[in-house]
Amino acid sequence: MKSYSEWFMCPIAGEWRDGSxxxxxxxxxxxxxxxxxxxxMATTSDVNKAYEEAERVQKKWAQTSPYEKEKILRKAADLLEERREQIVDLIINEAGGSRIKANMEVSGSINLVKEAASYPFQMETRIFPSIVPGKTNMVIKEPVGVVSIITPWNFPFSLSMRSVAPALATGNGVVIKPSLDTPITGGLxxxxxxEDAGLPAGLISVIVASSQDIGNSFITNSVPKIVSFTGSTEVGRKIAQVxxxxxxxxxxxxxxxxxxxxxDDANIENAAKAAVFGKFLHQGQICMAINRIIVDKAVYNExxxxxxxxxxxxKVGDPENQETVIGPLINQKQVETVKGLLEKGIEEGAKxxxxxxxxxxxxxxxxxxxxKNNMSIAQSEIFxxxxxxxxxxxxxEAVRIANDSQYGxxxxxxxxxxxxxLNVAKQIKTGMIHxxxxxxxxxxxxxxxxEKDSGIGRHGGEWSVEEFTTVKWISLQEKERAFPFGASN
Structure with missing residues (x-):
């Protein structure tokens, strides 16, 4: 049996240790x-120490050359490729992902880090004219400081990386709270x-904790300025409120x-192939997974x-098997949720x-x-x-039904x-459509x-840079300014 004993400690405030x-x-x-x-697991004391150290180290990291930041990020991307098999193994064994899904997750994470390596050079200063004679306006982009990152269990590695890499690249410190189902691939x-790529110790901490021990302290601590959360709408509302x-x-x-x-004019063979992949990748445990397949009656039976x-x-079964497509759901609670939705759907008339x-x-x-779209199973995220x-x-009718959802x-x-x-795509109220x-x-x-109950904000490219930065206006008065009063001696 493989050993995972090396992952029993967490990086908290610059050292790998037990939680309190x-x-x-x-x-x-x-x-x-x-x-x-x-x-x-960790306590509120560990949370506070993690934020304090991230804040301290971040001040120097923000001043680090963009070339040095880029070098560390590119080294991290190289390490991801070198350690692909180890990461794949962990995704399979901790998250229940198939080998196909695990390799996709690693490849996606490598691309995310490579893209983020360009962000240090996007922290530009812009010059604007002024209505005041002799004045120059500068707008500088700055890191926010420290970012709280709360991540889910379904794509734990890539969904954590999606926030971690851009936050670091734009000069921030990060403290991660991974799902308790996937603390290794989601954080450690x-x-x-x-760390092995050369990031300063303490710039990243990982808090593996129960809400019973830390309450809302991960969000309410005064240090972090942004909370980046990926997960359910229900939990997202509570986080947004706090x-x-x-x-x-x-x-x-x-x-x-x-x-x-x-x-009705679709290539049905191609549509069916695409639908199988989009529905059943990682057992449908993806926020982007197909939830409702809406088909014109003219081609419905085909x-x-x-x-x-x-x-x-x-093929269903052990995710270690190269050919397996459908592996396990993450835990028994998720199985019961899916079972309940299934039974309700059949009870309401689905065949x-x-x-x-x-x-x-x-x-x-x-x-x-x-x-029918008004069935509870059609209005729920099945996962x-x-x-x-x-x-x-x-x-x-296809457009109307597609839009008849709280999500987008x-x-x-x-x-x-x-x-x-393209005309149909433009009518669907959603953040992304293909x-x-x-x-x-x-x-x-x-x-x-x-859009709608599917979230706030955007990840990726220049939009990630915007998420994890702020702007400051600095004006420079280079000629003496005339004021309407206060000039007399």
Missing amino acids: SDRVLSVENPYTNKELVKIK LLAKIF AGENLKKVSLELGGNNAFIVL FVEKFVHKVSNL VALEGKIVGNVVTPFVLTDV GPIALIIPVQDED LSGAVFSRSTKRA INDQTVNNEPMVPFGG
Whole structure:
């Protein structure tokens, strides 16, 4: 059996050590339920020390040459590639990701870090004219200071990296609070890689803690100026409320109920292939995953037949297996949530076109047809391997149903007419939408984020730079200014 014992300590305020709590976290493999490692958790005292040290170290880091920052980030990217197999193994065993998903997560993280390596050179000073004679206006971009980063369990490594790398690149310190399901890939592993790349000790801390021990201190501490959270809308609302009371900026990437629209002129074979990937990657445990497949009645039966056939051939089981597509859900609580949504959907009238089964934490794919958009399962973020197929009369109804959701994160439209698909895409109230592709897309240089209850803010490229910086206006009066009073001696 592989050993993960090296991950029993956390980097807190510049040193790897135990947390101060009496509570001990058991990190388990979601497929085998075997314990990987025990971690002694942190307390509010550890949170405060982490922020104090990050604030101290950040002052010097902010003044570090952009070339040195770039060098460290590029070294981190190189280490990610060198340690790919170790990272893949951890994603499989801690997060239950398939080998396919784990490699995608590592590759995505490498691209994120490489993109972030350019951010130190985007901390520009801009010059503006003045209406006052002899004055020059300068606007300088500065790091905010220290960033709180709270990350989820589904794509723990890349979703942590998405905030950590840009925050560091723009001159900030970071304190990470990973999910208790994935503390290694969501925090400890990142900290180790950046440390080995040459990042100053104390600039990153990782807090593995229960809310019973730290309450809201991770957010309310006076040091961090931004809270970057990825997770459920329900928790995001609470974080935004606490942050707002403390006048902190929030960056929230929340839930999704993503629509995949198949118009009557679509290439059905291509649409079915894309839908299988976009729905079942990582068992559907992705905020961008397809939640509702909306199909024109003219091609509905053809699509259902092709889709069900492809889904029925997906390999289910041990994520260690190279061929496995469907592995375990993260824990039993998630299994029960998905099971409850499934049972409610069938009770409300959805038909079972493909019946799966539940064994331990593994849920094999279910396909439900003749789904109505007002069913509770269609209005919920499923986060599991249940596909919903909704028939519609025409393009107008497809648009209406796609928009009939509290969420607006991602989406997709299939049509042989680019003009027609683009017209539909523009009508969908969502932060991202893809034509003749599926909903799970993420590139480091374009804006990633949602509308409505799917969040606030954007990640990626220049938008990441904006998220983790602030601006300061400095004016320089180079000629003596005449004032309307106060001139007499």
